[in-house]
Structures are given as structure tokens and as C-alpha cells.
Amino acid sequence: KLMAVMESKEDEVKNRQLQWEEESDKIVKEFEMENQELRREMDEMADELDATKSALLMLQEDYRTMDEGVGKLREELEGERRSHVDTKDELVQLTAEMKKLEREKVDIAKEVEADNADNSVQDELK
Secondary structure (H helix, E strand, C coil): HHHHHHHHHHHHHHHHHHHHHHCCCCCHHHHHHHHHHHHHHHHHHHHHHHHHHHHHHHHHHHHHHHHHHHHHHHHHHHHHHHHHHHHHHHHHHHHHHHHHHHHHHHHHHHHHHHHHHHHHHHHCCC
């Protein structure tokens, strides 16, 4: 009878060991599946990160190019502004010179008129 009990206990231990191995295998398989899923997600995240880095590099290059363009436009605008100021100054000078010439013209016309009047008087006296 002792042998039968021992055999029964031995069978029970073997059954428990089989159950434990089955549970262990099941847990390992679940862990491997979760691990694969996590690796797939990590790969997707790495791809997204690479795409984001590429987009950021393109944006940085676009910003640098735009900044250079804005700098050039500012230089051109400043040149145009200086040119406008120079043109305005030149116009003021030319206007002043034109007024001076107009006054001189009037003065010369008066002198010519006075000379003509003097010549008329002298002609009458002769």
C-alpha cells in the first residue's frame, strides 16, 4: 500500500511538473509575443523619429535659406533707401540751382532791358 501511495504521489508530482512546464511555456510564449510587439513598436517609433529628424533638418535648411533671403532683401532695401535719399538730396540741390538760375535770368533780363533803354535814350540824343 505504501508503494501505491508513493506511486500516486509520484504521478501527482509528475502531473504538477507537466502543468508547471506548460504554464511556463505559455508564459514564455506570451512574453516573447509581447517582446516582439514592443520591438515592432520601437522600430515604428525609430522610423517616426528618423522622419521627424529629416523634417527638422529640412525646416532648418529652409529657415537658413529664408534668413539669407531676408538679409539680402534688407540690404537691397537699405540700398534703395539710400538711393532715394541721395536722389531727394540731388533734387533739392537741382531745385535750388534752378531757382537761382531763374533769378539770374530775371536779373539779366532787367539788365538787358535797362541797357536797351539806355541805348534808346542815347540813340535819341544823337
